[in-house]
Amino acid sequence: MPLITTRALTKRYAGNVTALDGLTVEIGEGVIGLVGANGAGKSTLIKILLGLLPATEGEARVLDLDAATQGSAIRELVGYMPEHDCLPPDVSATEFVSHMGRVSGLPAGAARERTADVLRHVGLYEERYRPIGGYSTGMKQRVKLAQALVHDPRLLLLDEPTNGLDPAGRDEMLALIERIGRDFGITVIIASHLLGEIERVATWLVAIDAGRLLRTAQLTDFTERTGQLLVETDEDATPLAQRLGERGIEAHADGRNMVVDIASAGDGEFTVYDAVRDESVALSLALIRIEHRRHQLEDLFRDA
């Protein structure tokens, strides 16, 4: 049973701007990376899923509820972390998160308990009693995540969660998201325009472009070996590629890098390794790196 299903989902804004264009997709459990350039329709999709924006055409179901008519029931079970700043400066994290827990429908006592738990999980300790106005960007992002988690949602929608963070803060936020998906058992959808981040934490990928589904794939498949060998030398690799070609091995040089098709040798990958070694010795080329080439997310967009 998919957590989210959309069928021919279309959203046109006034002025004939099409944000979503017949998007049909099924999203299951896990950590899902929703990738797309800025303006690809990620935020529009999130708002429709939350029942905050009516679709122009098509249908969206979240947790088996209709986003158009059962938005309130959906929002009770979904946590949302917006991209922009959204915290009042003059209250403490404890007070704010517990209030948002109650606004999500938790009784007062439960909201207090879960606030303490959740703030600890996101890594806010003594500072949680101080007004949010004095927090660093990293701490604010954690509070934003905590308020989305406080009511124990079944689904978490994070819009560009690493925005504005320094590299260390980015790493911590991604580690936290991975933990939420893996250990807390909550399905997380991360909308991001940064492929590298998605690659690190997501188990599934949904790529959209101009409001249309570009690709959906399990990421483990995706970053598997490609059957290509990546060779880096200390000088121009063109002569090496030519010599390999004479041996019947398909190789393409690009400056000091060369991509070798392992299958083209016919009789196993070790033949290819030996050939690369022998020919570079013959040419007095120093080998810097030999490795199996893996798919990278960028390939997705290149093929498409």
Added chain:
Amino acid sequence: MMPDSTGTIYDIGYRGYDGPRLGRRGAIGAIVSAGLRAVFGLGRSGRSKILPWGAVVLAVLPAGVAVAIRVLAGDLIDLYSYDNYLWGIGALMPIFIAAQAPELVVNDMRHRVLPLYFSRPISRLEYVAAKLAAMSLALLALTLLPVLLLFFGRVLAAEDALAAVGDEIGALPAIIGSGVLHAVVLASIGLAICSVAGRRAYAAGAVLAVFLVGGVMGGTFGSQGGGLEAIAPFVNPLAILDGAREWLFGGSVMESPVGAAGVPMYLYGLAVAVLIAVSWAVLAMRYRSVAT
């Protein structure tokens, strides 16, 4: 010391929540009670309690004095009746609203907290209604509490309290009705003005301006004569409310411009309806335009 983000303290395990979920009713209740706490500065610094509680004390004080005089001097003088009490403490209301209403709406708007509210079970209108309810309930501390105190004081100060209940009880519906009317209308006007002001200071200034200008213009028109006294009450929200109170429950107030205006009383009811309609329309439009 900042613990490492993957340190042992993290590994307490995540606990889910299987308890009851109160949905939109719980959400509205939470916003109302948080709103009341904000208005009265509860859980905040001592400084933010001074104004709201000072206003409540000042509003209640005349009732205390009136009851004390009645106890000491009997029925000789009656400074305050149920009818003129709210007009008498009228000046406190704009001050209370100007200081405390921005607390309820400006921060959520200015710091873009609203999308977090809207991503929860409630709708935009329910959010606004909850804020209105909070402000109205808070205003009852000025528009109902003192008059109720006056009521109980008069009953308890009487020689025969039981007979006094019989004498005074007839006034109770008017006391409650007028208190609620003032609270709801003033809360609506106050929140509507604050919702279009970008910052707390602007909001406070705008509320004071509306009531001050209304009061001064009303006073000037009233003393001009030549027909202007007929429209004098209608430029001052507090005078409109006094007229509506008199229309609904009777009992004229000497100092209010309503008496001198001499227009049909139902016009005040109409004016109140317009005030509420305009305020609510402003609120609805303002909150509909907030991006999620």
